[in-house]
Amino acid sequence: MKNRACFLAVLVALAYLCRGSVAVAQVLDVDGQVEYCRGQVERTLRELRGRDGKIDYTLTPRYVGAAEHHWNLRSVKRPDEWCAGFFPGILWMCADTLEARRFTQELEYLAYSPIYDHDLGFIMIGSYLKGWETTHDEHYREVLLAAADSLATLFNPRVGTLLSWPRNVAMFGGHNTIMDNMMNLELLFFSGKKENYDIAVCHADTTMKYQFRPDHTANHVAVYDPVTGRHLYNCTHQGFGDNTLWSRGQAWAIYGYTMVYRYTGEQRFLDFAQQVTEAYLSRLPDDGIPWWDMGDPMIPHSFRDASAAAIAASALVELAQYVETPVSECYMKEAKRMLITLSSADYQSREKNPAFLLHSVGNMPAGTEVDASINYADYYYLEALLRLKNYPQ
């Protein structure tokens, strides 16, 4: 009861926050932006066709660097290419079924190979799940079920979460779980198997318990003792510091808990999705695009992360459907604010390169894909636009 009362107070504060935010005066031309994305996809396919007119479907367009004008391609025949599913997903969303099928089928081997890490979820959700949603092709479902069973092998029942990076157990000194992993629970839920459902729910609950600060901001990495299951410590891998807020991690949490609520209908997940959303929205600059890390001491002379904004916008359009007014209106207003900025000349790639968006930060500590166009920013931007277009009236 006390928790519920606190939670309602948070909602009131959230509604107040939204009323006080910069007015969304501009109108978002959703159809026009979706058309823009389709045009950029055509450019990408032309670029991939090259001189001989043939596409190598084993190569995926991954990013365009800040000073570059063309996609850097990556082989999808390496299981560590975690971004391999996003371009097929973009093709499914653009209804280019022929090319989507060709890029998708190159990923099938991953469902039947020893698992590399949790990113199998990202890869299969972008490609096969989007493909299944479009075609209801039974073969796609079979591949997804095999992939889900493979992902489930990363679960440690003593800890209560999936191991995200098997290769980094020694480096972290234990079973590591990263916030991004919340996204991949969708593959387990989709499978419809009770064992997988229970794993996904347990992962979401354990992560909720140990991987957030009291103010509902996310830690990137949680480390657990793999034998006793004890939570050891939290830290960052891609953020500025262990005590700062890496924006994409918070965006994964918003999207992840909203998705978990979609599959479970459990009130605690909806409440938590709203709490992590409030923590994110209350830290945003006025234009709705977060700094890559909210605690970077270089702010305002630092980089924004369009990918985090696109993920959060897509999640907010879904979350708005699960709550009552005025909170739902607030979430829609915030999502539109983000999408209006992303759709502006400051953030769209337009003639600069064939991606949709500029200004994402992939991995700042590693110095890779900084201020770049990245395929997952494009994927969630298009998904957000389509969710907005199909929002129940």
Ligand code: GLY
């Ligand atoms: N899942 C990796 C990232 O968000 O960069």
